[in-house]
Amino acid sequence: MLPVENQVPASTSGSVGLLSVSFKRLCTGAVLLPLVGLLTCFITANIFQPDDIHETHCRVYNIIPSISAITGVSPQRYLWRICVAFHIGPRVLIAFVYYAHYHSLIMQRPQSERHQLLKHLRFCFWLSMIEIGTLCGVTYVSNRENYPLHEKIFIGFMISSLTYMLALVRLIRASQPDMTPKEFNSYQIKKGLFAISIVSTVGLIVFFLKHRLLCHDMAFSWFALCEYIVASCNMAYHFTVILDFPSEHVMVGKCGLLLSSDSRAGDKLPTIHQKKE
Secondary structure, eight states: OOOEEOSOOGGGTTSOEEEEEEHHHHHHHHHHHHHHHHHHHHHHHHHHOHHHHHOOSSOOOOSSOOHHHHTTSTTHHHHHHHHHHHHHHHHHHHHHHHHHHHHHHHTTSOHHHHHHHHHHHHHHHHHHHHHHHHHHHHHHSOTTTOHHHHHHHHHHHHHHHHHHHHHHHHHHHHHOSSOOHHHHHHHHHHHHHHHHHHHHHHHHHHHHHIIIIIOOTTHHHHHHHHHHHHHHHHHHHHHTHHHHSSSEEEEEETTEEEEEEOSOTTOOOOOSSOOOO
């Protein structure tokens, strides 16, 4: 259960705060939900339904089931859908928070740079929305129910996810040329996770084609391994939000929903909706 602080941080004094939740803990819970759900599906499906999850297109030897396989059987599919349902809300909030944060940074850049940076920011935001939408699609359209549609949505998810990773890394570098050590650490982690994701995606494509076209033994297992690496990197990439906003709070009050910091001298943080004087 997420902790709730009753006191409103000093940066929002003058407003009537109804609820204050640690943004870091909210994001931690949001990322852990699909991770715990995926591990639970993997373990239980391998124990109770090994024949169902290891069945492949070519019916060749396979030891590692794909994510679609372990989340497409019952009752694991219901657990996975519940986890993703509770994951989506915070993900949308995170997208808006990043938009507000980088918008405030861009407005501090020289006038000549702002137009291009704002276009880049909007591109990142909508890529994030597409990624969230396609995540819903691959979750609720099972490969067992409609494989052709599931496959197309999965491709859309992979493209939007990888493009978003790259776009955000480039936006950070362009909008924050002078980073603090903590900001640079977060930036480097994002770059590393993106690089691993690209390499794993290449492997995923190669082994999928080997399985689909040549029916090689173990090709699907290698495909599944690459898929798990990509999924893990995706979760870890989004988990870096706790490095970018380590002490902020999400608040609900008279002035709406906003992001604020613990009361510390010199802190200036973005808000989604700011109170009008």
